[in-house]
Amino acid sequence: MNIASKLRDPTAETSPTRRARLAPPQSLEGKTVALMDIGKSRGVEFLDRLEGHFKKAGIATKRYRKPTNTKVAPVELMQKIAAEAQAAVIALSD
Amino acid sequence: MADTLPNDGLVIVAKRDCPTCVLIEPVMQNLDRAGALTVFSQDDPTFPSGVRSVVDDHDLERSFHLKIESVPTLIRFRGGREVERTVGWDRQEWTRLAGAAAEGEGLPAWQPGCGSKSVEPGVHEALLARYGETGLKSRQIDVGNWDDPIEACFERGWSDGLPVVPPTDERILRMLGGTDRKPDEVIGLIPPNLAPCTVEKVAINAVMAGCKPEYMPVVLGVLEASLDPLFVLHGLLCTTHFSGPLVIINGPAARAIGMNSGVNALGQGNRANATIGRALQLIVRNVGGGLPGAIDRATLGNPGKYTFCFAEDESDPDWEPLAQRRGIAAGKSVVTLFHGEGVNGFIDQKSRTPEELVRSLASGLFGVGHPKLCLAGNAVLVLAPEHYKIFKDGGFNRRRIEDELYQALKRPGRDVIRGAHGVAEGMPSSFADKMVDKFQPDGLLIVRAGGEAGLFSAIIGGWPGQSVRDECQAVTHEIR
Numbered sequence: 001m002n003i004a005s006k007l008r009d010p011t012a013e014t015s016p017t018r019r020a021r022l023a024p025p026q027s028l029e030g031k032t033v034a035l036m037d038i039g040k041s042r043g044v045e046f047l048d049r050l051e052g053h054f055k056k057a058g059i060a061t062k063r064y065r066k067p068t069n070t071k072v073a074p075v076e077l078m079q080k081i082a083a084e085a086q087a088a089v090i091a092l093s094d
Numbered sequence: 095m096a097d098t099l100p101n102d103g104l105v106i107v108a109k110r111d112c113p114t115c116v117l118i119e120p121v122m123q124n125l126d127r128a129g130a131l132t133v134f135s136q137d138d139p140t141f142p143s144g145v146r147s148v149v150d151d152h153d154l155e156r157s158f159h160l161k162i163e164s165v166p167t168l169i170r171f172r173g174g175r176e177v178e179r180t181v182g183w184d185r186q187e188w189t190r191l192a193g194a195a196a197e198g199e200g201l202p203a204w205q206p207g208c209g210s211k212s213v214e215p216g217v218h219e220a221l222l223a224r225y226g227e228t229g230l231k232s233r234q235i236d237v238g239n240w241d242d243p244i245e246a247c248f249e250r251g252w253s254d255g256l257p258v259v260p261p262t263d264e265r266i267l268r269m270l271g272g273t274d275r276k277p278d279e280v281i282g283l284i285p286p287n288l289a290p291c292t293v294e295k296v297a298i299n300a301v302m303a304g305c306k307p308e309y310m311p312v313v314l315g316v317l318e319a320s321l322d323p324l325f326v327l328h329g330l331l332c333t334t335h336f337s338g339p340l341v342i343i344n345g346p347a348a349r350a351i352g353m354n355s356g357v358n359a360l361g362q363g364n365r366a367n368a369t370i371g372r373a374l375q376l377i378v379r380n381v382g383g384g385l386p387g388a389i390d391r392a393t394l395g396n397p398g399k400y401t402f403c404f405a406e407d408e409s410d411p412d413w414e415p416l417a418q419r420r421g422i423a424a425g426k427s428v429v430t431l432f433h434g435e436g437v438n439g440f441i442d443q444k445s446r447t448p449e450e451l452v453r454s455l456a457s458g459l460f461g462v463g464h465p466k467l468c469l470a471g472n473a474v475l476v477l478a479p480e481h482y483k484i485f486k487d488g489g490f491n492r493r494r495i496e497d498e499l500y501q502a503l504k505r506p507g508r509d510v511i512r513g514a515h516g517v518a519e520g521m522p523s524s525f526a527d528k529m530v531d532k533f534q535p536d537g538l539l540i541v542r543a544g545g546e547a548g549l550f551s552a553i554i555g556g557w558p559g560q561s562v563r564d565e566c567q568a569v570t571h572e573i574r
Contacts, residue, residue, distance in 0.1 A: 005243050008261050009233040010252050010298040010380040012289030070329030070559040070566050 025087060032060045034085035036077075039069035043091045050089060098149050098156065103130030104192055105169040107151070107162045110141040112208035114183050115166050119143070121188070121198045128195035136165065136211045157212035158221040164207040168192065182207035216268055223263035230263060231278065232294060247302065252380055254372065254400055258302035269297040272307030273314060281314065282321040284382030285328035286389045291317070291381045296373075299380055303373035303401075309366055312347050312429070313373045315573030316403075319429045320374060326566040329559050330433050331384040336396045337557040340434030340474065341371050341403035342541055344417035347427030347573055348405035355405040357545035360437055360476065360552060371403030396436040407542045413482075414492045416541045420570040427573040432474055432539060433557035433566075438462075442481070443549040448488035448498070451481060455551065456502035460532060462555040466510045466520035468530045472537035472556035472568070475499075478544030481551045495540060503532035534563050 025031060033054055037043040047063065054061045064081055066073045081088055099105065106122055108115035123144040125131045132147045136157060139150035151157055160169065160176075169179040170191055180187040183205045188196035212221055222228060237246045243260035247253055259265065270277055270293070277294040284291045293314070300313050320327050320339060330337060343353055354364035362368065378384040386392065392399070408415045417428035440458045445451040455475065462473045477485070477495075485495055507525035514520055521530060537560065544550070559566045 005237045005260065005262055007235045007237060007243060007246065008230060008263065008266055008298050009235055010261060010295065010302060010376070012284070012287065012291070012295070012381045012383070013233055014287065014289055068329075068559075068562050068565045070326045070333075070562065072328060 028057075028059045028087065031086040032062055032084060034064055034081045034088035035061050036064040036066065036073075036081065036088060036090045038073075038090060038092060039066045040092060046091050047089075050091070098132065098134075099174075100130050100132055100171050101174045102172055103132065103170075105132050105134065105160070105171060106166055107134045107136065107157055107160060107169075107210070108142065108166045109136040109208070109211060110138040112165050114205045114207045115142075117201060117205060118166060118183050118198060121183075121196055121201070124195045125192055128193065134160075154212040154217070154221055155225055157210055158218075158225050162210040163213050165210050166207055167210075168196075219267035219271060220264045222267055228263050228267060229277065230266060230294060231292075232298060251385075252302065252376075254375055254379060256400065258376070259304050261298045261301045265301045266294070266297050269301050269305065269307050269310060270294070272310030273297075275314065281317055284321070284377060285384065286332060287383040289381050289383065291377060295381050296377060299376040300369075300373045302380075303376050304365065304369040305373055306351070306365065306369075308351050309370055309373075311573055312343060312351065312366075312370055312427070315347075315427070315429045315571060316341050316370060316374050316431070317377060318574075319431050319569050319571040320378075322431075322569040322571065324565075324567050325431055325433075325569045326559055327378070329566065330557060331378055331382075332389045332391055333557065333559065334391050334393045335557055335559075336392065336394055336435035336555075337433040338396065338399035338402060339371070339374055340398065340432040340554060341374065342416060342430040342432065342474075342539075343370075343403070343405045343428070344408065344415050344422075344430070345425065345427035345573070353403075353405035355407040355543045359404045359407075359543040359545075367403050367405070368401050371398075371401030375399060375401065398434060398436060402434060404543055407479075407544070410482075410486070410542070412486060412491065413542055416539060417570060419492060419540075422570060422572055428570060429573055430539070430568060430570040432472075432554070432568040433560060434474060435555045435557070438553040438555065440551045440553050441549070442551075445484060448485050448490040448495075451484050452495070452498045452502050456499060456532075458551075458553055459499070459503060459538070460505075462532070462553065463558065464519050466512075466514065466517055468505075468510055468521055468525075468532050469534060470561050471558045472533050472539070472560045474539045474541060474554040474556075476544065476552040476554065477540060477542050478548055478550050478552070479542075479546050480549045482542055492540060496538065499538060500531070500533075500535070503538075504529045505532070506530075534560070539568060 035047045051061050119142045122142045126145040133145050134149050134151040134156045135141050136151050164181045167181045170177050185203050237243050244257045247258045275293045279293045280290045351366045353366045406415050422428045442454045445454050463471050507528045507530045510521045511523050511526050512520040
């Protein structure tokens with residue numbers, strides 16, 4: 001190939017790492033479901049509703065909240081959820 | 095090049111366009127008669143006449159490798175190495191270096207030379223890209239002989255949808271010449287991928303955006319401001335809302351690079367306005383990985399997401415510019431970044447007093463986001479000259495305008511709660527018995543810009559993310 005021009009890459013030149021997702025649990029029996037409010041308006045209402053459904057089904061839940069919807073969740077919060085729950089619902093509502 | 099250089103002998107680099115080179119043409123002829131002489135001629139291989147070994151250096155490769163800064167330059171080689179050189183015409187120096195044949199009888203004793211063509215603006219970088227070590231670290235991408243470099247940029251996903259300037263080494267080196275910061279300096283981590291961004295990457299994207307090298311300090315300042323955690327760039331770029339970064343420049347840098355704060359200041363036509371805002375967006379896209387439809391989830395977006403950048407009109411000494419209002423001393427170059435949606439034109443051709451205009455502007459500002467939503471996002475008010483004149487003639491300065499607008503933007507909660515006036519949207523019912531402010535206390539940023547004619551102003555709505563005041567605000571930074 002004749003090279004007419006050489007350009008420089010404007011990107012960060014990084015490659016995404018693909019990680020396999022965890023398989024969904026066969027059952028939620030005996031497990032704890034994290035309910036995370038991402039901080040948008042009325043997220044609480046949505047999670048209250050979900051919490052009620054889980055309660056009726058006898059499934060334990062724990063509530064978490066991101067400090068603000070405008071920023072990514074702090075690492076500590078993600079670690080806490082990973083340590084305390086086996087599944088998570090991240091709620092988005094407006 | 096080595097084959098054209100003498101092992102032992104003299105080399106002169108000259109150009110016909112240089113009066114000193116023309117002056118010493120007889121000296122060059124004498125030296126040729128006296129011994130080994132090679133002349134590298136930068137602009138005309140027939141110059142100098144009467145010399146046997148004249149090498150055409152139109153492409154300036156020899157001048158580049160010999161590091162010629164001015165012509166004529168006389169160099170003596172011995173044993174294949176340069177041992178001495180002198181620049182310009184100086185009889186004493188030339189005869190010391192080349193002997194009596196260089197006396198130049200009848201010539202003045204001394205005359206300065208001219209700049210070498212190899213160091214003319216922009217040429218050095220081109221020569222460095224072609225013949226030298228660029229030092230650039232970014233991956234090199236070859237574009238085939240039959241490929242269009244602009245299309246190659248599109249195909250690789252580097253464009254915001256408009257053609258970009260292909261980032262060649264020559265252009266990148268010129269861009270880097272606009273700053274004294276080192277190419278490998280990391281400016282910060284660009285969201286969403288939190289990828290490190292070096293000055294070199296900034297320069298590449300600035301080239302693509304169409305910037306001139308002298309914009310680099312402003313581009314770097316804008317990028318640094320955008321990475322202030324209080325600006326929440328990550329949230330802004332992934333929001334479903336319309337907003338994107340709005341760049342407002344104050345101070346001497348805006349004037350130095352010819353930014354527009356006058357006619358059509360928010361529109362097209364000014365290179366600095368257009369490309370500085372675009373450079374920021376390209377950096378977010380290319381370095382940070384913030385792609386529309388991927389992490390950028392804007393429902394509709396706005397045209398300002400291509401670029402949205404202007405300067406404030408600071409021509410009236412009675413007006414306190416935005417940068418000073420936000421705490422930066424006068425005389426500094428400053429960037430303010432705001433989370434701006436599109437421009438909402440505001441017309442009032444009837445108000446003649448400041449009081450009338452305040453009430454009128456407030457009625458327009460209530461519409462930001464939604465007329466019944468309060469404290470849900472801020473705004474920029476761009477006062478055009480004719481509206482500003484009403485305030486100035488009435489004795490209102492910036493602080494007075496802000497105070498009066500703040501008061502005029504209060505409403506009884508019962509008018510703005512959900513369901514009031516048959517409109518479902520609005521504030522929670524807990525606000526029913528309170529007076530409610532439209533914006534946070536410092537949430538309305540007023541700037542002056544625009545052409546002389548037109549009783550208009552512009553309202554630029556903000557982003558709901560600004561409602562969490564401690565987490566997200568407009569930011570103002572001095573440009574280094």
